[in-house]
Amino acid sequence: MAFGYGAGAYQQVRSHGGVESADPHGLITLLMDGALERLVKARAHMVRGEVAAKGEAISRCIEILGGLRGSLDPKADPVLVERLDSLYDYMSRRLLQANLRDDAALIDEVSNLLQPIRDSWVKVAPAAAQPAVSA
Template identity: 65%
Template sequence: MGYSRGAGAYQQVRTGGGIEAADAHGLITLLMDGALERIRLAVACIATGNIAARGEAISKAIEIIGGLQGGLNHDVDPSLTERLDALYDYMARRLLQANLHADAAALDEVAGLLGQIRDSWVAIPAEARQVPAAGVGA
C-alpha cells in the first residue's frame, strides 16, 4: 500500500466536541505522536517488567488508534480509507497481542506501520492541509 496516498484519506476530518476550531492536520499529527509515544513507553515497560504501566500504555495507544480509525472520512477515497481502516484494525489487534504476550516485536511492528502513515501525513503540503468548513463539525 502506498502510504504517501494514505494521507489523502484524512483530507476531510470530522471532529466533534469542543475542538472544531482546532487545526485538523495538527490534531491528527498529535494523535499519531501520542500513540507512538505510548508504544515506546510500553516497550520500555516490557524491558523493566512493569506490567501495569505496559497495559495502561498499550490501552491508550489502542484508544488513540481507534480515534484515528473513527476519524476516517470514507467519502474521500473509499478504497483507500477501507485499507486504512483495515490497517488500523490490524494495529489494534497486534497491540492487544503485544500486551498479552509482552511482545516488544509486535509493538515495534505497529510503531513502524503507524510511523509510515505519520510520515506521509506530515508530508502533505501546507496548501493541501486546509479542511473546508463543510468538512468539519459534528
C-alpha cells in the same frame, strides 16, 4: 467508529499542547505522535517488567488508533479509507497480542507500520495551510 474513542484519544494528546489551536490535519498529527510516544513507553515498561504501566500505555495507544479510525472520511477516498481502517484495526489487534504475550517485537511492528503513515501525513499539508504563492 465510536465517538468515545476519538474523544478519549483527543484527551490523551491534549497534554502535548497546541490542541486548542490545531486544525484537523494538526490534530491527526498529534494523535499519531501520541500513539508513537505510547508505543515507546509501552516497550520500555515491558522491558522493565512493569505490567500495569505497560498495559496502560498499550490501552491508550489502542484508544488513539480508535480515534484515528473514527476520523477517517469515507467520502475522501473510499479505497484508501478502507485500507487505513483495516490497518488501524490490525495494529490494535497486534497491540492486544503484544500485551498478552509480553512481546516487544509486536510493539515494534506496530511502530514500524504507524511511523511511515505519520511521516506521509505530515508531508500532505492542507491547502489552506500552504502559503500563497504570489505571481
